[in-house]
Amino acid sequence: MNVLLVSPKARTGGLESLRPGNQILQGVLYVAAAAQRAGHDVIVVVADSTDIQQHIEHYKPQVLGVSCVTATYHIARDIIRMVKASHPSLKTIIGGHHATFLYKEVFEESGVDYVCRGEGEEVFPALLTALTTGDPYPCLPGIVFKKDGHYYNDEQIALLESLDDLPRISRDLVAPGLTFAPKIVTSRGCPFHCSFCSISAFYQGRYRQRTVEAVISDIEDYVSWGYRQFWFHDDNLTINTAWVEEFCKQLIKRRIRIDWNCMSRVDTICNSPRLMGLMAAAGCKLLAIGIESGIPEVLEGMHKKINENQIIQAIKILNNIKISHNWYMIIGSGDKYDTPKYIEQNISFFRKFPFGFVLISVLTPFPGTELYRKIESENRLLHKNWEFYDATHCVYQPLGMSASKLEKYLPLAYRKIYLGKGLKLIPLLLNSFTSHALKPRMILRGATALFKSQVLGKSFDESLKKK
DSSP: OEEEEEEEOOOOOGGGGGSSSOOOOHHHHHHHHHHHHTTOEEEEEEEOTTTHHHHHHHHOOSEEEEEOOGGGHHHHHHHHHHHHHHOTTSEEEEESHHHHHSHHHHHHHHOOSEEEOBOOTTHHHHHHHHHHTTOSSOOOTTEEEEETTEEESOSSOBOOSOSTTOOOOOGGGBOTTOOOOOOBOSEEOOSOOOTTOOHHHHTTTOOEEOOHHHHHHHHHHHHHHTOOEEEBOOSOTTSSHHHHHHHHHHHHHTTOOOEEEEEEOHHHHHHOHHHHHHHHHTTEEEEEEEEEOSOHHHHHHHTOOOOHHHHHHHHHHHHHTTOEEEEEEEEOOSSTTOSHHHHHHHHHHHHHSOOSEEEEEEOOOOTTSHHHHHHHHTTOBOOOOGGGOSSSSOOBOOSSSOHHHHHHHHHHHHHHHHHTTGGGHHHHHHHHHHTTSSOHHHHHHHHHHHHHHHTSOOOHHHHHSOO
């Protein structure tokens, strides 16, 4: 079958806006590769409702699929609405975390034919097979359809038993003119249960990992394309420290000289300083670590299971082995600590220690999370305008201040934290450039948005948003 898969043309703010162009969602690339491996003609495009018709006319698909996150769901919804109005016989499907958790709303709002709840690498090709044989209502758990007012196949989220058979992503999957950095995934899932994160709910607490050999094979293939810098898309690469140790040893043994960045945790860094040194020797240039808050009570409510002493120790370890480090901070807690006193205390915490770059977001209750269930049950969701669920807007009613006041702390936190670094910001910038963690244009765009917000009085969100 001819299959057109769409990664929405995002106009969201936040960290996404600092990157040039439009990022192709990694999930849609893996699903495309799986469908291609099953013998179908597949192409991935970046589109929205303004240009989807052009792609349909050019590629003449029999099935159109869209993947989205919560902040881009409105783009996916509008694409499907337009397609169903102009091409009613064209089968459509939506996937991703948002569609997985809110599939009933997605059906009602978009008119889509199918929703993929969970991972699509197995069930999407199975759906294509069924459609090829003339069966529009197959029994495929995870591929949900609505018939005569009832939802079918919605009892469970589709998950792969093993990641050993993940398809290899290739450059011919994307439309001419589009580029993407190689996507490397060594694992899926996370054994931790942070209240604001949908990962554990989406993967139902399961954690699966590929073999070291399979990942090395992917990297060798991408190196042959000319790539030398990689970002690992694992939610936490260092969960299995024995795996990481073997991986690093293989990179060194085979003389695979690459620069790579990944995500980790404070407690792992503290418990495995020798491993951090081995990672540096194997080419690791940067670790991204989520602290979220320097307030013990907030950390406890988020289930972070870390403390200030561990944070200080982790900074020292990374500085000693010369691995750059980015840290994630969240404005807001969703509970009684949403007051100016505690938010300012959190900002002071991030000013106090020699963190690397601090990437700040506004607490956002994403569907599927413990936080979402709590805020919704307390009737504190202000709206479901999903385009504002982009980590720069406050979309819930805080208990100790207005939503607009909490939201204004985002640019204020950036200004206070970075001005507090003084001249130390210069070597930090240089290290980030050499580690390929940040590009000069990303820094310039962020600084420009901050200037427009703090000096010219413009909205921080609008200053960041892609046009």
